[in-house]
Amino acid sequence: VKKRGGYVMARQPFCVVDSEEFQERLKQGRAHLAAHQTREALAELKRAEQLYRGDFLEGSTDEWVGEPRLSLQNQLISLWNTLGRYFFENSKMEVSLEYWRQILGRD
Numbered sequence: 001v002k003k004r005g006g007y008v009m010a011r012q013p014f015c016v017v018d019s020e021e022f023q024e025r026l027k028q029g030r031a032h033l034a035a036h037q038t039r040e041a042l043a044e045l046k047r048a049e050q051l052y053r054g055d056f057l058e059g060s061t062d063e064w065v066g067e068p069r070l071s072l073q074n075q076l077i078s079l080w081n082t083l084g085r086y087f088f089e090n091s092k093m094e095v096s097l098e099y100w101r102q103i104l105g106r107d
Contacts, residue, residue, distance in 0.1 A: 019072055022051040026079055033082070045083055052076050077103055 029044030056069040084099030 018051050018053070019056055019068070022048050022072070023075065025051060026075060029079075030082070033086075042086075045079060048079055049076075049083070052079075073106070077106055 025044045025048035029041050029048060032038075032041035032044060052072070056072045057065045080099045080103050084096045084103070087093075087096035087099065
């Protein structure tokens, strides 16, 4: 929506901000894990993983972008750690190993 002097994003029900949705899916996945609701937890965590399609405002050099970008990167690594640990504890070593590789690839 154009406003005098610039633009404003009109948040309507059909508008989804992927970084916010990523954080919500991660939060819900962890809540399901804590409640031992494995199927629901994995669905939420995998959805969060799918939502992360690149670093926050990748390519932007604006100073304010650094903090949210780093926070989301750390949350992604934490997500991979959670999934890697889950699959390790459930004897799915190959799947677990792939998550550990992704973590190392980010480091």
